[in-house]
Structures are given as structure tokens and as C-alpha cells.
Amino acid sequence: xxxxxxxxxxxxxxxxxxxxxxxxxxxxxxxxVSKRKPAKAVIDAAxxxxxxxxxxxxxxxxxxxxxxxxxxxxxxxxHLQGNKARLxxxxxxxxIHSVDSEKLIRSLDEYAVSPLPILIQVNISGEGSKxxxxxxxxxxxxxxxxxxxxxEVHGLMTIPPFTPxxxxxxxxxxxxxxxxxxxxxxxxxxxxxxxxxxxxxFEIAIQEGATFIRVGTDIFGGRDGGLGLE
Ligand SMILES: *Cc1c(COP(=O)(O)O)cnc(C)c1O
Numbered sequence: 612x613x614x615x616x617x618x619x620x621x622x623x624x625x626x627x628x629x630x631x632x633x634x635x636x637x638x639x640x641x642x643x644v645s646k647r648k649p650a651k652a653v654i655d656a657a658x659x660x661x662x663x664x665x666x667x668x669x670x671x672x673x674x675x676x677x678x679x680x681x682x683x684x685x686x687x688x689x690h691l692q693g694n695k696a697r698l699x700x701x702x703x704x705x706x707i708h709s710v711d712s713e714k715l716i717r718s719l720d721e722y723a724v725s726p727l728p729i730l731i732q733v734n735i736s737g738e739g740s741k742x743x744x745x746x747x748x749x750x751x752x753x754x755x756x757x758x759x760x761x762x763e764v765h766g767l768m769t770i771p772p773f774t775p776x777x778x779x780x781x782x783x784x785x786x787x788x789x790x791x792x793x794x795x796x797x798x799x800x801x802x803x804x805x806x807x808x809x810x811x812x813f814e815i816a817i818q819e820g821a822t823f824i825r826v827g828t829d830i831f832g833g834r835d836g837g838l839g840l841e
């Protein structure tokens with residue numbers, strides 16, 4: 612199937628999942644994850660109407676973005692090393708989904724020249740992926756972001772441990788939503804965005820409140836070297 616056909620079928624799945632969950636379709640934004648795919652694939656997706664793309668490495672994005680149409684929006688979704696914060700904050704990305712330390716918040720704020728929306732990545736399961744802060748550290752990171760001049764926290768992100776059974780991700784997604792609901796109460800900070808759900812499990816994430824789903828494989832096809840989560 613072509614990228615255009617894949618996007619059409621993802622759109623149908625999103626619309627069905629929203630309807631199922633009793634949510635309006637425009638509650639959910641599709642991040643097309645183009646990591647390890649050439650600019651040509653992005654251009655094809657853009658021609659099919661996709662505007663929002665996600666990359667997981669700053670350097671790969673830095674080379675790819677200038678080769679793509681100017682009107683596209685880019686989000687950083689992968690682990691961000693401190694030494695890449697300056698480049699990541701320099702205007703390549705409209706949002707960074709993977710912020711997991713106070714140190715990173717401070718350096719993004721130092722380097723950002725305009726308001727920079729971020730999500731805090733939470734390691735819900737405490738296992739699997741090494742990225743993400745512990746659930747009990749999120750409040751301190753929200754405080755840190757609230758003391759910044761450019762960094763703005765918009766919500767939370769998670770990557771559940773990989774499992775071939777999408778239903779197993781549900782508890783992680785609902786946990787993230789509950790943590791968000793609690794933190795909104797206790798910190799008084801609006802946290803409207805929940806970035807969760809990938810090719811395998813985005814319908815379940817939508818049922819559990821996702822506002823950003825990050826889909827790579829089901830749009831662009833498989834990648835050499837596996838999932839490539841970092
Ligand atoms: C690669 C990646 C995705 C997309 O995963 P697919 O299974 O290909 O849809 C989503 N989120 C992150 C953080 C990723 O690195």
C-alpha cells in the first residue's frame with residue numbers, strides 16, 4: 612500500500628476509535644513518525660495532506676527538515692541528550708515530547724528564543740525504556756517548567772513496554788491519564804495533552820484519552836533494525 616492509502620486507513624481507524632470513545636475527531640492529532648525514512652516519504656505524506664511529523668533524533672531531523680516543504684510542523688519524540696538541547700531548542704521543533712529532567716528543562720529554556728511547548732515523558736512501568744522520569748518526579752518538573760520564561764509544559768507523554776498484545780498497554784495509558792488528572796489538581800497547571808499510542812495500540816490510547824498519537828510503521832512501513840525506540 613502507498614503512503615497515501617496508509618494515511619487514509621489510519622484516518623479511518625482514528626475516526627472509528629474517536630467515535631467508539633465518544634470523543635470528537637479533532638481531539639486527537641496524528642504525529643506521522645518519519646524517523647529513519649527519507650525526505651521523499653515525508654514529501655509523499657505531505658502531498659496526501661499530513662502536516663505534523665515526528666522525529667526521534669535531533670541530527671537526523673536537522674538534515675531532513677530542510678529537504679521537506681516549509682509549512683510542515685515537526686515534533687521531537689525521542690530521547691534528548693543534554694548536549695543536543697541547544698540544537699533542539701533552536702527552532703527545528705514546535706514541541707518536544709520527551710523531556711524527563713529538570714536539567715534538560717533548564718537548558719532548553721536557556722537556548723529557546725521563542726516559546727517552546729514541551730511534554731514531560733513519564734516512565735509509567737519503571738521498566739523497559741530507560742527514558743522518562745518516575746511518576747513521583749513529574750510535579751517537580753512541572754514546577755521547574757512553570758519557573759521558565761520560554762519552556763511551557765502542555766502535558767505528558769509515555770511509551771509503554773513493548774508487548775505484542777495491545778490490550779496490555781491499556782493500564783499504562785489510563786495510569787498516565789490519572790497522573791495527569793491528579794497533577795492538574797495539585798499543581799493548578801493545565802495539562803491538556805497526552806501523547807500516547809503507536810501503530811500497535813493507538814485505538815486503545817484514544818479510548819484512554821490520548822490527544823497525540825505517534826504512528827510510524829503503519830504509515831511509512833517497517834524500519835530496518837526494529838522499533839528504534841530510544
Ligand atoms: C518510533 C516511535 C514511534 C512510532 O512507532 P511505530 O510502532 O512505528 O508506530 C512512536 N513513538 C516514539 C517515541 C518512537 O520512537
